[in-house]
Amino acid sequence: MSEQMNCTRRDFLKVAGAAVVVAAVAGAAPTLVTEAHAAELDLVSQRQSGVYAADANPKLYNLRKSQDNPMVQKLYAKGGFLGDGPCGHVSHELLHTHYVDRSAALKALKAKGIKLKA
Amino acid sequence: MQEMEKVMMKGSAPLDVDPGSFSFVQVDQEKCQACGTCVDVCKTGAIQAQGAEGKSKVLDPAACVNCGQCLVNCPYGAIYEEVSYVDAVFAALKDPNTVCVSMPAPAVRYALGEAFGLPAGTHVGGKMHAALRKLGFKFIWDNEFTADVTIMEEGTELINRVKHPSHHAPLPQFTSCCPGWVKFVEAYYPELIPNLSSAKSPIGMLGSLAKTYGAQQTKTDPAKMFTVSIMPCIAKKFEGLRPELAASGHRDTDVTITTRELAYMIKKAGIDFKNLKDDPADPILGEATGAATIFGTSGGVMEAALRLAYEVLSGEKLKDVDIKAVRTHEGIKSASIDVPHFGKVNVAVASGLDNAKKLCDEVKAGKSKYHFIEIMTCPGGCINGGGQIINPSVREAENGHSKIFAAINKRLAMKAQA
Ligand code: SF4
Ligand code: SF4
Numbered sequence: 001m002s003e004q005m006n007c008t009r010r011d012f013l014k015v016a017g018a019a020v021v022v023a024a025v026a027g028a029a030p031t032l033v034t035e036a037h038a039a040e041l042d043l044v045s046q047r048q049s050g051v052y053a054a055d056a057n058p059k060l061y062n063l064r065k066s067q068d069n070p071m072v073q074k075l076y077a078k079g080g081f082l083g084d085g086p087c088g089h090v091s092h093e094l095l096h097t098h099y100v101d102r103s104a105a106l107k108a109l110k111a112k113g114i115k116l117k118a
Numbered sequence: 119m120q121e122m123e124k125v126m127m128k129g130s131a132p133l134d135v136d137p138g139s140f141s142f143v144q145v146d147q148e149k150c151q152a153c154g155t156c157v158d159v160c161k162t163g164a165i166q167a168q169g170a171e172g173k174s175k176v177l178d179p180a181a182c183v184n185c186g187q188c189l190v191n192c193p194y195g196a197i198y199e200e201v202s203y204v205d206a207v208f209a210a211l212k213d214p215n216t217v218c219v220s221m222p223a224p225a226v227r228y229a230l231g232e233a234f235g236l237p238a239g240t241h242v243g244g245k246m247h248a249a250l251r252k253l254g255f256k257f258i259w260d261n262e263f264t265a266d267v268t269i270m271e272e273g274t275e276l277i278n279r280v281k282h283p284s285h286h287a288p289l290p291q292f293t294s295c296c297p298g299w300v301k302f303v304e305a306y307y308p309e310l311i312p313n314l315s316s317a318k319s320p321i322g323m324l325g326s327l328a329k330t331y332g333a334q335q336t337k338t339d340p341a342k343m344f345t346v347s348i349m350p351c352i353a354k355k356f357e358g359l360r361p362e363l364a365a366s367g368h369r370d371t372d373v374t375i376t377t378r379e380l381a382y383m384i385k386k387a388g389i390d391f392k393n394l395k396d397d398p399a400d401p402i403l404g405e406a407t408g409a410a411t412i413f414g415t416s417g418g419v420m421e422a423a424l425r426l427a428y429e430v431l432s433g434e435k436l437k438d439v440d441i442k443a444v445r446t447h448e449g450i451k452s453a454s455i456d457v458p459h460f461g462k463v464n465v466a467v468a469s470g471l472d473n474a475k476k477l478c479d480e481v482k483a484g485k486s487k488y489h490f491i492e493i494m495t496c497p498g499g500c501i502n503g504g505g506q507i508i509n510p511s512v513r514e515a516e517n518g519h520s521k522i523f524a525a526i527n528k529r530l531a532m533k534a535q536a
């Protein structure tokens with residue numbers, strides 16, 4: 001008995017879960033979890049198909065290359081706001097950034113014995 | 119706490135808060151059923167089973183990249199968002215002295231319709247613009263415009279790196295538009311920071327352009343502008359609060375909300391979304407191409423960048439813009455693209471941080487053969503982001519599962535008594 005109680009609900013499910021799930025949803029599809037995963041992938045591919053269909057639909061986007069966007073061309077035009085072109089001086093100020101090394105806090109966590117996946 | 123599109127939301131955070139000091143997702147210990155789904159889904163290991171009951175907890179903000187994959191996949195709706203700025207946006211929209219600017223991401227328009235009964239993947243960009251106007255946004259600017267600008271900046275940067283790779287700007291170049299991924303590099307692979315494109319994400323660019331170029335073009339006082347980033351993503355809330363993103367002399371992005379929060383606002387305002395007439399974005403910072411809209415899916419940034427790089431490197435027109443070799447929605451996809459007068463451009467596309475890790479380890483070991491690598495934290499890219507409309511099938515399992523858990527609980531209780 002004490003052994004049973006030491007096992008958390010999560011562990012319990014990991015061991016017995018699959019069988020119980022199948023048994024409890026008798027009548028439903030046999031592998032509920034796999035089905036949910038499939039449905040998730042299905043939703044992602046539906047949204048993805050929507051994206052590629054829109055890209056190819058001239059009624060939604062009549063141009064398909066960023067460099068052809070007239071408002072982009074206006075932005076970078078000589079004498080324009082970003083007149084010195086992509087990666088130019090103003091771009092560097094407004095459109096580029098720098099990053100922060102955040103590894104110290106993570107190292108401290110790992111030093112405490114916490115196991116992470118990466 | 120307020121429920122918005124099936125997710126519980128806490129209130130706003132101070133705008134000068136250090137976004138690294140807390141995690142944007144939290145587990146409600148009352149609701150957690152200790153099923154372990156989130157623990158499996160999380161690829162950093164930031165969320166783990168704790169204590170005797172094995173309920174989940176986000177251990178430390180340093181380990182979490184705020185992607186929200188745990189949240190959107192929890193069958194019980196037990197994970198909530200720590201920060202919601204919906205009240206602040208409603209207040210700004212009412213204030214006659216504030217000029218509200220909308221900045222929706224590409225992927226939002228492929229999921230927003232689901233909240234109003236439209237099929238997944240329906241492009242509702244036009245209705246979204248119309249709804250934003252009805253809500254009271256003065257300028258309907260669109261992050262798709264700056265996705266195009268991102269290609270110009272990041273693509274040019276790539277071409278420069280290919281021509282003159284250096285210590286500060288080595289190859290391969292990694293994309294930098296996904297905030298979960300960027301934080302992942304900063305925390306887990308700091309030695310690869312020089313490989314990250316220095317280009318801001320599209321929303322980083324739109325925020326700073328709105329309050330400079332946009333203000334100039336529309337003759338608006340940038341101090342009165344309130345820029346609202348509308349994202350398929352929770353990690354964008356982290357990005358929006360980064361202290362360094364204030365290039366315009368103001369906060370570039372005032373607040374960030376998700377697709378779910380926008381859907382909530384549209385419903386709350388009583389707007390009949392389904393029957394709205396399509397409305398275009400305001401062109402100055404709103405016009406976009408197909409290359410911009412594909413940013414919403416894994417492989418899209420790569421394809422958009424190749425549509426530019428091909429023409430610049432070869433000096434020839436790219437006739438067939440469909441670069442299907444980089445289209446994918448799972449795992450890692452690599453391709454070698456033949457560019458006339460240049461040679462081969464080697465690229466890789468990955469979504470999911472477990473896949474990203476493999477590519478990072480290769481680069482770290484000096485064994486990567488790629489010029490350019492696109493990484494998205496969420497499997498499939500932003501269309502499957504942590505801020506998107508909840509997939510009903512994730513929660514459908516709830517009913518079935520609740521019964522199962524009840525049965526298991528009973529059995530455990532009986533065993534305990536025996
Ligand atoms: S997925 Fe939800 S119920 Fe399951 S362990 Fe995580 S928070 Fe708890
Ligand atoms: S938000 Fe992402 S990184 Fe953080 S605990 Fe959830 S799945 Fe893990």
